[in-house]
Amino acid sequence: MQHYDVVIIGGGHNALVAAAYLSKAGKSVLLLEKLDYLGGAATSSYTFEGIDAKLSRYSYLVSLLPQQIIEDLGLEITLAPRRYSSYTPNPHGASGLLVDKADRGATKDSFDAFSKKDFEAWNSFYSKTEYIAQRLFPTVLEPLKTRSEIRTLLGENFETFFERPIGDVITESFESDLVRGVVMTDALIGTFAPNSDQELDANRCFLYHVIGGGTGDWNIPVGGMGQVSGSIAAAAKRFGAELVTAAKVLSISPTREVEYELAGKHHKVNADFVLSGISKNQLSKLLPTIEPEKVQGAQVKVNMLLTRLPKLKDVSVSPEAAFGGTFHINENFEQLDAAFRAASRGEIPDPLPCEIYCHSLTDPSILGPELRATGAQTLTVFALHMPHSLVEKHGNDELREKAQLAVLKSLNSVLAEPIEDLIYRAPNGELCIETKTTQDLEDALGLPGGNIFHSPLSWPFVEDHEDLATPELRWGVATGVDRVFFCGSSAMRGGAVSGIGGHNAAMAVLES
Numbered sequence: 001m002q003h004y005d006v007v008i009i010g011g012g013h014n015a016l017v018a019a020a021y022l023s024k025a026g027k028s029v030l031l032l033e034k035l036d037y038l039g040g041a042a043t044s045s046y047t048f049e050g051i052d053a054k055l056s057r058y059s060y061l062v063s064l065l066p067q068q069i070i071e072d073l074g075l076e077i078t079l080a081p082r083r084y085s086s087y088t089p090n091p092h093g094a095s096g097l098l099v100d101k102a103d104r105g106a107t108k109d110s111f112d113a114f115s116k117k118d119f120e121a122w123n124s125f126y127s128k129t130e131y132i133a134q135r136l137f138p139t140v141l142e143p144l145k146t147r148s149e150i151r152t153l154l155g156e157n158f159e160t161f162f163e164r165p166i167g168d169v170i171t172e173s174f175e176s177d178l179v180r181g182v183v184m185t186d187a188l189i190g191t192f193a194p195n196s197d198q199e200l201d202a203n204r205c206f207l208y209h210v211i212g213g214g215t216g217d218w219n220i221p222v223g224g225m226g227q228v229s230g231s232i233a234a235a236a237k238r239f240g241a242e243l244v245t246a247a248k249v250l251s252i253s254p255t256r257e258v259e260y261e262l263a264g265k266h267h268k269v270n271a272d273f274v275l276s277g278i279s280k281n282q283l284s285k286l287l288p289t290i291e292p293e294k295v296q297g298a299q300v301k302v303n304m305l306l307t308r309l310p311k312l313k314d315v316s317v318s319p320e321a322a323f324g325g326t327f328h329i330n331e332n333f334e335q336l337d338a339a340f341r342a343a344s345r346g347e348i349p350d351p352l353p354c355e356i357y358c359h360s361l362t363d364p365s366i367l368g369p370e371l372r373a374t375g376a377q378t379l380t381v382f383a384l385h386m387p388h389s390l391v392e393k394h395g396n397d398e399l400r401e402k403a404q405l406a407v408l409k410s411l412n413s414v415l416a417e418p419i420e421d422l423i424y425r426a427p428n429g430e431l432c433i434e435t436k437t438t439q440d441l442e443d444a445l446g447l448p449g450g451n452i453f454h455s456p457l458s459w460p461f462v463e464d465h466e467d468l469a470t471p472e473l474r475w476g477v478a479t480g481v482d483r484v485f486f487c488g489s490s491a492m493r494g495g496a497v498s499g500i501g502g503h504n505a506a507m508a509v510l511e512s
């Protein structure tokens with residue numbers, strides 16, 4: 001049986017980061033990915049047949065990938081900032097809120113239409129999250145600190161953002177329902193929770209959305225998300241890691257024998273360490289001593305190619321500005337809570353809260369030159385409060401169809417022309433639109449219940465009484481099985497395109 005220092009299960013971007021660090025450190029590394037490409041949920045694809053548009057099919061924005069990983073591994077990744085933070089049309093009126101980082105005066109005027117106090121409140125609120133980001137983000141590539149240490153690091157902000165439901169803090173901080181909603185959305189991405197979430201899942205989700213890079217900015221990966229994973233894979237190969245696609249891992253023994261299937265044949269290797277780049281639930285199927293966890297996703301993702309940007313009902317904002325940042329639709333605070341209640345009853349929320357991103361406005365390089373010349377633009381919609389439980393109620397095919405209609409209806413409520421008229425038609429006659437339910441994500445990528453983070457997001461610290469005696473506990477990558485570590489989103493501080501899980505697992509191996 002062939003022996004490796006480290007065998008890595010899965011070939012998502014985190015697993016690739018682990019492979020790169022470990023092979024750079026001189027370890028023999030075998031990485032096994034069941035799909036025919038590397039990158040997992042961080043990938044680009046020619047989604048529509050005959051169309052020269054390489055879409056970030058699943059994840060699309062980057063905030064949490066530390067510069068240190070880019071430098072350590074010599075990655076060729078360019079992250080383009082967006083001038084506009086967000087645009088949010090008023091669902092009950094003609095105007096909208098445009099947050100323009102390059103024009104403070106215009107942004108203040110835009111806030112003033114909704115509340116005379118909220119521009120000040122916004123600046124004060126986000127100066128607190130920036131304070132947290134600047135202190136917390138540099139710790140994510142270090143061994144875990146304790147709750148008390150992080151409390152000391154963050155001072156009074158700890159209580160505000162870590163101990164009280166974030167929705168309550170938002171309600172107290174802002175006056176306008178629309179402004180409250182814009183802030184709240186960061187707490188609900190892929191997270192099914194009410195606004196006043198006593199479990200604090202929404203707080204954890206919020207936290208990871210505001211600390212990235214020490215600023216909380218979300219940037220566009222130039223060339224698409226596939227460029228991010230591709231660059232990490234290239235580094236791992238350069239350092240000598242063996243990366244094998246179309247290799248499905250079938251089982252892992254407690255003594256770290258890994259059985260996998262490649263081209264119809266079964267193979268077995270063993271290793272000093274096994275790293276799991278797959279979710280805890282998937283790992284439990286390969287290594288039954290690991291307990292599965294209850295977890296579900298809560299979103300629908302729609303990718304589209306448009307002939308051009310649509311016109312808005314709000315004529316005071318250009319489509320280029322509105323689609324230049326995050327475009328929030330029907331995401332007022334009350335609408336978010338109503339959507340949560342509707343989905344909890346098994347209904348598809350109406351209106352469906354959605355946020356939209358246009359990659360090609362900031363980075364047209366993902367479109368071929370001919371397509372670019374026509375003025376075509378890509379659109380990514382991430383709809384909230386579509387929990388996996390709806391799949392059981394409606395059936396997956398029916399849910400996909402209904403969800404797509406709900407997304408288009410929600411969009412149309414703020415557009416001056418029907419979005420359907422602008423969807424590009426491929427040479428084969430099909431419309432360039434694809435919709436992915438939580439079930440579709442589970443089927444394609446193995447995300448449990450379609451949860452985009454693999455597992456419930458963790459606090460970026462351990463409780464004071466918790467044991468930090470071993471490297472895997474210190475780095476937050478322990479699975480409970482000797483020398484089998486998480487290296488993906490299921491690791492503590494994992495979740496999102498960050499490479500943090502991969503880096504920290506590699507450090508735990510090197511320290512062991």
Ligand SMILES: Cc1cc2nc3c(=O)[nH]c(=O)nc-3n(C[C@H](O)[C@H](O)[C@H](O)COP(=O)(O)OP(=O)(O)OC[C@H]3O[C@@H](n4cnc5c(N)ncnc54)[C@H](O)[C@@H]3O)c2cc1C
Nearest residue numbers: 010012013014034040041059060061249452488489496497
């Ligand atoms: C629709 C969507 C939108 C998102 N948007 C963003 C965003 O904009 N920004 C952001 O930061 N994050 C976003 N995320 C989250 C982010 O993409 C993920 O958290 C991250 O990519 C997970 O990376 P990973 O390497 O940990 O695991 P994954 O990317 O999930 O990779 C796991 C890999 O393991 C493979 N695998 C599974 N089972 C086996 C087996 N038995 N044998 C071999 N291989 C196996 C899978 O095929 C997969 O390639 C989004 C996710 C989704 C789904």
